[in-house]
Amino acid sequence: xEPRTFNILRLKRKLSGPLIxxxxxxxxxxxxxxxxxxxxxxxxxxxxxxxxxxxxxxxINFMGTGSGPASLLTGLFEVLSSNLSTMVRIxxxxxxxxxxxxxxxxxxxxxxxxxxxxxxxKDEQVLAxxxxxxxxxxxxxxxxxxxxxxxxxxxxxxxxFEAELxxxxxxxxxxxxxxxxxxxxxxxxxxxxxxxxxxxVSDKNGVASETYPPIQHLRFVRxxxxxxxxx
Numbered sequence: 001x002e003p004r005t006f007n008i009l010r011l012k013r014k015l016s017g018p019l020i021x022x023x024x025x026x027x028x029x030x031x032x033x034x035x036x037x038x039x040x041x042x043x044x045x046x047x048x049x050x051x052x053x054x055x056x057x058x059x060i061n062f063m064g065t066g067s068g069p070a071s072l073l074t075g076l077f078e079v080l081s082s083n084l085s086t087m088v089r090i091x092x093x094x095x096x097x098x099x100x101x102x103x104x105x106x107x108x109x110x111x112x113x114x115x116x117x118x119x120x121x122k123d124e125q126v127l128a129x130x131x132x133x134x135x136x137x138x139x140x141x142x143x144x145x146x147x148x149x150x151x152x153x154x155x156x157x158x159x160x161f162e163a164e165l166x167x168x169x170x171x172x173x174x175x176x177x178x179x180x181x182x183x184x185x186x187x188x189x190x191x192x193x194x195x196x197x198x199x200x201v202s203d204k205n206g207v208a209s210e211t212y213p214p215i216q217h218l219r220f221v222r223x224x225x226x227x228x229x230x231x
Contacts, residue, residue, distance in 0.1 A: 008078055009063075010044040015052065015082035017059040018228040020221075021072065023179065024049060024064040026091045028214045032062060035222050048075055056229040068157065069116040069182040076186050086132065086193050086228060089183045090221055092212060093152065093175040093198035096168060100200065101209055104140070104147040104220055105174050107196040108133050110181040111153040113164045117181030126184040129193035132231070136195060139227035145220050150174030152196060154181035165204075175200055197224060 022032075029049060033039040036053035042061075043050035049064035065075045076087075093105065109127045112118040117126065133149060140147045153168030153176045155161040165176055180196040187194030199215050202208040 008045060008074060009048050009050060011050060011078070012042045012044070015042070015050070015059075015061045015079055015084060017061060017083070018086040018088065019061045019063060019079065019084050020088045020090060020224065020228075021063045021065060021075065021183065022090050023067050023092075025067060025213050026215055027064075029064060031214070031218060032221070035218060035225060036060070048078075050079075055225050058229040060225055060228055068178050069114050069154070072179045072182050073116055073186065076183070080190060084192050086231075087183055087187055088132075088136075088194070088224060088228065089179055089196040089198075090224065091177065091179065091196075091198055092201040092215060093177040095175050095200040095203040096153070096165065096173050097204075099148075099150075099174045099203070101203060101207065102217075103200045104145065105152065105198045105200065106133055106137055106140075106147050106149045107152045107180055107184070107198070108149050109151055110184050110196070111151070111168055111171065111173060112181045112185060113161070113168065114154050114156040114178070114181060117154055117185040120182065120185035120189050126181060126188055128184055128195040129187070132193050132195045135231045136197065136224060136227050139223050140220065143219070143223045145223055147197070147220070148174065152177060152180045152198065154178055169204070
């Protein structure tokens, strides 16, 4: 059965090409639009932001959602009928296993500790697209951006999941967030290649970045745009 949609985003047109999705509170959206030329706003929704741009002649799309797997899932279903080749999540995460503040993690897999991604993936773990991981990792390396490929764990909410995070750490997770598993599981379910690139804004001891939110250093986002336009 096809999923029911409700035109929540109120898009002016369908999207084409890669989609970069982010939690709106993680970024200054004005700063994001300044990374591209001639951004075109496509959503008439106040809750979700969608804008498009051309980079090296290729359309790149951005979608801002609320925090958590349910908000991301709603946005993804709303654009499912578009011609999406690739999905990339950018955003913030908490560090595990000595992962330090400011590190960039490129997900190679994620553990589904939240209900939504588990239902989508029908598995406890879901993989990122390996070619996309390699592609973005190479672009970062060429641009002199330090990043680590690693395992992410996603939970349902920010608090009260200490036991799950302890288990994820023992299983080798480098970091945790709320949305990565949902993105990867959605990609698996509907045949869209997907990956998540996260900046660590707090460590496992509770030490947090003094400048977040929003994420300040957007050089890695610029490199992602370039990688998607060339890939």
